Amino acid sequence: MEFIENKTFDEILVGDSASLTRTLGARDIQLFAVMSGDVNPAHVDPEYAKSSLFHEVIAHGMWGGALISTVLGTQYPGPGTIYIDQTLHFSRPVTLGDTITVTVTVKEKFERTRHVVFDCKCVNQDGHTVISGAAEVLAPTEKVRRPRMSLPEVQLRDPSNRFERLIERANGLEPIRMAVVHPCDRESLSGAIAAAQAGLILPVLVGPEEKIRAAAGQAGTDLSRYEIVNVEHSHAAAAAAVVLAREGRVDALMKGSLHTDELMAEVLADDSGLRTARRASHVFLMDVPSYPKPLLITDAAINIDPDLDAKRDIVQNAIDLALVLGIAQPKVAILSAVETVTPKLRSTLDAAALCKMSERGQISGGVLDGPLAFDNAISLAAAKTKGIASAVAGQADILVAPDLESGNMIAKQLEYLADAQSAGVVLGARVPIVLTSRADPARARIASCAVALLLARQKPPKRT
Numbered sequence: 001m002e003f004i005e006n007k008t009f010d011e012i013l014v015g016d017s018a019s020l021t022r023t024l025g026a027r028d029i030q031l032f033a034v035m036s037g038d039v040n041p042a043h044v045d046p047e048y049a050k051s052s053l054f055h056e057v058i059a060h061g062m063w064g065g066a067l068i069s070t071v072l073g074t075q076y077p078g079p080g081t082i083y084i085d086q087t088l089h090f091s092r093p094v095t096l097g098d099t100i101t102v103t104v105t106v107k108e109k110f111e112r113t114r115h116v117v118f119d120c121k122c123v124n125q126d127g128h129t130v131i132s133g134a135a136e137v138l139a140p141t142e143k144v145r146r147p148r149m150s151l152p153e154v155q156l157r158d159p160s161n162r163f164e165r166l167i168e169r170a171n172g173l174e175p176i177r178m179a180v181v182h183p184c185d186r187e188s189l190s191g192a193i194a195a196a197q198a199g200l201i202l203p204v205l206v207g208p209e210e211k212i213r214a215a216a217g218q219a220g221t222d223l224s225r226y227e228i229v230n231v232e233h234s235h236a237a238a239a240a241a242v243v244l245a246r247e248g249r250v251d252a253l254m255k256g257s258l259h260t261d262e263l264m265a266e267v268l269a270d271d272s273g274l275r276t277a278r279r280a281s282h283v284f285l286m287d288v289p290s291y292p293k294p295l296l297i298t299d300a301a302i303n304i305d306p307d308l309d310a311k312r313d314i315v316q317n318a319i320d321l322a323l324v325l326g327i328a329q330p331k332v333a334i335l336s337a338v339e340t341v342t343p344k345l346r347s348t349l350d351a352a353a354l355c356k357m358s359e360r361g362q363i364s365g366g367v368l369d370g371p372l373a374f375d376n377a378i379s380l381a382a383a384k385t386k387g388i389a390s391a392v393a394g395q396a397d398i399l400v401a402p403d404l405e406s407g408n409m410i411a412k413q414l415e416y417l418a419d420a421q422s423a424g425v426v427l428g429a430r431v432p433i434v435l436t437s438r439a440d441p442a443r444a445r446i447a448s449c450a451v452a453l454l455l456a457r458q459k460p461p462k463r464t
Contacts (some may be wrong), residue, residue, distance in 0.1 A: 014107065252453075332397070382394070
């Protein structure tokens, strides 16, 4: 166990010194900005910093000042020290990658007040002084020796940057015409307009015009630039949107304020819908802060209890999406409750069959393994503990749930317990279909539209 121990006033000698060394990283700047609220663009905006006096991001001045406080409070004199005064002179900036050595040296002691004055200096890796000054403290009189406390791990997450790479991937592509079905509440209409303003879609608003305009009024949105197809109610909106897609007048559909089954009933109608030879299925694209890469989860919205044939299409749809998103040879984990094949669990038999189908070319473009329990699919440590040697275990790109209930619960648990954000799209129909939830933030709706755009403009190779 490490301990932290102080020097009392009587133990302090003029000329004594203590020091520490730190290297400035981007995370240090972000943490200091979050803690202090100082978002001066010279520190947190690389684009602005290029045009500033120093032409690059620099540390907050008080980052170095905080290091001086660290030495005084934890090393010399240490616990029990009370700050009285501090002067600082900033000689030059501290930039990313600079290694700073902070040294405090005892200059004077005052017996009557137990005050101690320190010379303070921060020097960079080139020997140049970046900060200098003096500190006056009230030194401790009682000896303190305590176990050094372990600090909690801090994870930095920027919600505004979620799906940034996905949206950047769609930049430069011609926006697609998207029928927004029954956008008669503020959330669904605002999501479509936000995607339009991002240059991803050209929305065609399908629904009762009076209700659409009322929602626009609530959102403060000008609809003069957007086409409206006026129909009587939500069912008629779903039917009209499917007709637009069948006739090639729109490239994709987006669910508004109607039930998913109402829209999908029209999409999947045998004679008038948008069916293809492939089974339609839904894929969640999850941004999970604790997972190192995007995670696709399927099927959590369309197929309730898929059989083996349906699962083959579900897997292939997800692989095709992953390829469009730039994930080369995606790793597909076929989930079950256990990682061994047992006749008592149909999901394990299906997993084994799907893996064999992949070996025989009936599923292509990805690497499959299963059955895998959830922990083995996403944690290398868990997979190693159970002795699972696999190219997929612990590093899955795609999680294939055994049924809709388990898939939906996985996705919602990640969203609400792991602070994940999700985009989603239905594949296997003639056009991509974005299924949104009222709880989805605008960024997730925009990301879903980016996925639809990529699918429409960068279609994967046709497969049998």
